Amino acid sequence: MPNEQLTSRERRRERLDRGIKVRTEGLYALSSWKEMFYLLAPRIVLILGLLVAPFLLDMYWQRVLCAAGIYALLALSFDFLAAYVGLVCLGGSFFIGSGAYISGLLNAKMGWAPFLTIPIATVVGAIVSTLVLLPCLRLRGIYFAITSFMFPLLTVNVIIALNIFGGTEGISALATYPNPWVDQYLILSVVIVSLFTLRRLVNEDMGLILRSIKDNDQAVKASGISILSYKIKAVFIASLIGCFGGAYLSHLYGWVGISQFSLDFSILPIAATVMGGMGTLVGPVIGALILTPLSEALRGFGQLRVVLYCLILIGFIVYKPEGLMNYLQRKYHQFEHWEDV
């Protein structure tokens, strides 16, 4: 720290890993129940917290919780693509939109029940999104970001122009869930399951390959691994998560429309990810759980919400690029003290 060297008494902050941490991320040496608990506590708090939350909230905030779950799913898929594969997808709303429209159409035109349309919409929506993004997968960095940013906006134009799928009015009067408990536990369980599945996935061989694609794709290619097929798999996984969010959303409100391609669904997950800490996967979920209620509280101010996310986003990206989660993890797993130099 150059600034601190200017002070007369030079100090530095020494950081020591706690004993349970052996030598690398995700590898621990446990010797007692206490240490086991120390390690498990944050995970249990998160899971239990999510599961208990519906009992503590009233009707209105239960709805907000459902929305937060959808944003958390989107943030997860954004984080997975951006931090592990290197594909910055600015068009997260495309996943929401395609999932929502497919389940909406199946429900409205064929009359199928939500428990049937949601899985179908999740899978079919993911296939559609992957196919749409397929031509851009050869691109990297900003090229991919640019093209993925355009898809939701252009899809809206196409829907309005061709007046398909209900045009500007969308499709309304879809089936909703039997009771609010199904609403909440469906989304919360999916959030928890996909969070821990993704965490497992990125530590498997596949995650290793994906991360090396991000760092140096030429080297991966040289090792005889097809980067395109891995990118396709990664995008498919991410869009599965996103499309589930969309399909769920359509039955939550009983309505689909072009606003499901709106920027809210692209920008809030990004803000949540940056705030929570990119690459942690838990961070984005927590970010979404913080930002969504915040934006709900500001609903009266209209566009101020978007401005606020963006301010938070810029603030975090410039001043605290590691995000909340990395910061907390460091505090939790390390002893810190000041030391004279």
Add this chain to the structure above:
Amino acid sequence: MDILIYGTVNSVIFALVAVGFTLVYGVSRLPNFAHGALYVLVGFLTWSLVNDFKVFYPLAILISLGISALLGALIYRLILIRLRGLPTSEIIASFAVGLIILEGLRLQGIGGFKGFIGPFYVLPAFIDSKLRIAGVLIDAQRLILIGGGLCVVAALWLFTHYTKTGLSLRAIAQDEQAAMMLGIDSDRAAVISLSIGSALAGLAAVIILPLGNVTAEAGYRVLINALAVCIIGGLGSWAGAVLASFVLGFAMIISTALFGSVWESVVLVGAIILILIFRPSGLLGKQKELEERV
């Protein structure tokens, strides 16, 4: 004949919108996602100066162009300078700046600010008259637009080939390390390119916007158009950008004439997807093909 003239007008609109974005990206490898927002901002600023503060129209244009250039420089100095070399963060941050501007313009009820919503904001045309050229009725503003577009492209070409600043920008674009060894400050070049790029976005706005009304939503469309042109022409390639604007401009006008205006955006998507499949580096994108895009 209709198609020829309106196709040219449309192409020049594309070129004007894209040229600023290409300049910034070509020189400093910074994707300025706030481009569309600056475009709209200049439109509203000019309108506001003319109607609320009763400033003389050309002077109002100059003032708002100055503000836009200043904003471009500030965006770099305050935000992007800390994020150079982190493409993800650059995109997200500049996109966020753009959103703040666009959505900020639509804010209502803070400090008596009504928000720019609705179709009430129209910039006056420079010369309000219509001419007949080869049997086609065309208003003077569209002719000014073609002339203005050509002037901008020519001026930029002269600027980058014959002035010292322009040459230093090109040097940075070609080989940053070598240019820095010769004493060209990369940050200064980036500030200059961002302010010129933002001013160009503004210039495009004051030339194009008198054709219709000013809305905040236009910002997204402008950004998409600029990006489409850059992808099709090859990012950072000037000749490619101009060529791509003509390809897109005519493709749109022709498809509108043949099938109706609903197909416009379909043509845009189709063109991008075709280009990405068959020539991922764009029509004229040369170097960087292996390094960045595959």
